[in-house]
Amino acid sequence: MTTASPRSAWEALAAGPVRFLRTSWPWRVVGWALSGCLVAVVWTVAFLGLVVVPVAALLALLTGVGLADVERRRLRLVDRTAAPSPHARPRRPGFVAWFATRFREVATWRELGYAVVFALVLAWLDAAMGLVFCLGLAVVLAPVLIALTPQVQPDELVWFGPYPLLAQLGLSLAGLLLLPVLAYLVTAYVAARVALTRVLLVGRGGPAPHAEVAELTRSRVRLVEAMDAQRRRIERDLHDGAQQRLTGVAMTLGLARLELDGTTGPARELVDRAYEQSRLALAELRELVHGIHPQALVDSGLPAALATLADRSPVPVQLDVTLPARPPAEVEAAAWFIAGEALANVAKHSGAAQAWVRARTSGGAVVLEIGDDGRGGADPAGGTGLVGLADRVSVLGGRITLSSPDGGPTLLTVELPCGP
Structure with missing residues (x-):
């Protein structure tokens, strides 16, 4: 031995x-x-x-x-x-x-x-x-x-x-x-x-647990960065590849409809149906590309991206964004992702007539507030994606709090550090 x-x-x-x-x-x-x-x-x-x-x-x-x-x-x-x-x-x-x-x-x-x-x-x-x-x-x-x-x-x-x-x-x-x-x-x-x-x-606490926690934190940061890079690559491939080809198909079918204008029969019906399906597929693909990483976030920053989310929300959204300087890219991406998920939850689960999104800078961090006047009772264990949002915030060293009593209102507050 x-x-x-x-x-x-x-x-x-x-x-x-x-x-x-x-x-x-x-x-x-x-x-x-x-x-x-x-x-x-x-x-x-x-x-x-x-x-x-x-x-x-x-x-x-x-x-x-x-x-x-x-x-x-x-x-x-x-x-x-x-x-x-x-x-x-x-x-x-x-x-x-x-x-x-x-x-x-x-x-x-x-x-x-x-x-x-x-x-x-x-x-x-x-x-x-x-x-x-x-x-x-x-x-x-x-x-x-x-x-x-x-x-x-x-x-x-x-x-x-x-x-x-x-x-x-x-x-x-x-x-x-x-x-x-x-x-x-x-x-x-x-x-x-x-x-x-x-x-x-x-x-x-001992060296080994500390080292494991530090390495786990670093690995989570690397994982989020890799996922963001992968999403941007998929967005680029869809925009430059599949979306362009599908646009070409829709245009070709549109020209075929013009050639068949005034005629009747199964061929015209099939071309009309294919044209409408191609337009629907193109619209869905544009929605998918927009949901991966909006161009407004890259070009104009977080205020413009939040404005786009508010315009697209089924529930009316009051927007109040005060950011003197543009936050780091990873903070902007996280804030946009969290706001999008939160507004989607508002539309699906809250029954609200009004929602609001506020963003400001406080103490070296971006403070994001998403609220609604719905029925409340939001539960992280209920499958609404709140746990995933908390994981995303923790990777950046931030903090997330939720207030959602029965009967409402619901308020989600997120702090995302912008410092070193």
């Missing part, structure tokens, strides 16, 4: 104290404890250097992000369990989007606090524990060092004496017996420090 390889120094120690001493884990533990001083000194110099420069003072506040990233990577020396970053991925590329995202995150300020405590206290406490082990190692190796370096006299090594060689060998033997105890103590301390670092720089 094969035993799984330890993933941390603590697991290696718990698996067998004697075997632990024969591995590289004790040396990795000591190396981790001592290397923190260098990280602390570099961060302190960088932080103080940025603080004294007025234009870079804000950047100094984000230096904790860099130190935290180094600390999560340094954990691999003593703990192979993944330590992913708790930060969100900026919604847009570039330094400005990255800076704005990091500046608003709680994790950024938690990391800055950790960096200050680490540089002032923790790094030096870690180093002290590492030096304790090194001191025990020096006691063991002192006779060998003295024998190899005759120019170093025993009285210059304060803790050795001038002891006779036999006494030094006895002290070396005592150090050899003490060294495993020191290795165990330092490893236990490092295990506690690793746990503290994980709580502060990764999160209490």
Whole structure:
């Protein structure tokens, strides 16, 4: 039966104290404890250097992000369990989007606090524990060092004496017996420090669930983007291919009708029927293309697209759109899709005599409100597509709320962030 390889120094120690001493884990533990001083000194110099420069003072506040990233990577020396970053991925590329995202995150300020405590206290406490082990190692190796370096006299090594060689060998033997105890103590301390670092720089929920949630969110975003791209491709193919051919068929049948004008018989009836069917098919295809992605949304933006939806709605719609700037394309597409689905639900289920659509910008987000004066009682579990709308909003990091008491009115409110 094969035993799984330890993933941390603590697991290696718990698996067998004697075997632990024969591995590289004790040396990795000591190396981790001592290397923190260098990280602390570099961060302190960088932080103080940025603080004294007025234009870079804000950047100094984000230096904790860099130190935290180094600390999560340094954990691999003593703990192979993944330590992913708790930060969100900026919604847009570039330094400005990255800076704005990091500046608003709680994790950024938690990391800055950790960096200050680490540089002032923790790094030096870690180093002290590492030096304790090194001191025990020096006691063991002192006779060998003295024998190899005759120019170093025993009285210059304060803790050795001038002891006779036999006494030094006895002290070396005592150090050899003490060294495993020191290795165990330092490893236990490092295990506690690793746990503290994980709580502060990764999160209490654990790294694996966080990583899975982050990857799931990214995969949902990629899926929505792929679906939008596929819809645009289908729209283009239908508009440039099938719709043009069907238009040509309708025109040909129209010319055939002119040639058969004034005649009677089965041939004329078949041509008339084919002409009407081609016109109906062309109208249905245009409806389908329009429903995939309206050209008004691409050319004129969300206000024009919402106006088109309002004009086509069977229920009269009051439209109030106030958008000082054009939102990002993915926000426009989501808002148009949600408004279209909501108005379709109004027409099918509400029994309303009036509906309204309002869109405005508030706090860096597009706020969309769709309401009606119908019977109310809308239920997300009732198959009205509200769950799909909620999924679409959540992918963009937005929020959706529904108020629909029995007897109405119904109000669907959606917030779609436009920031990085």
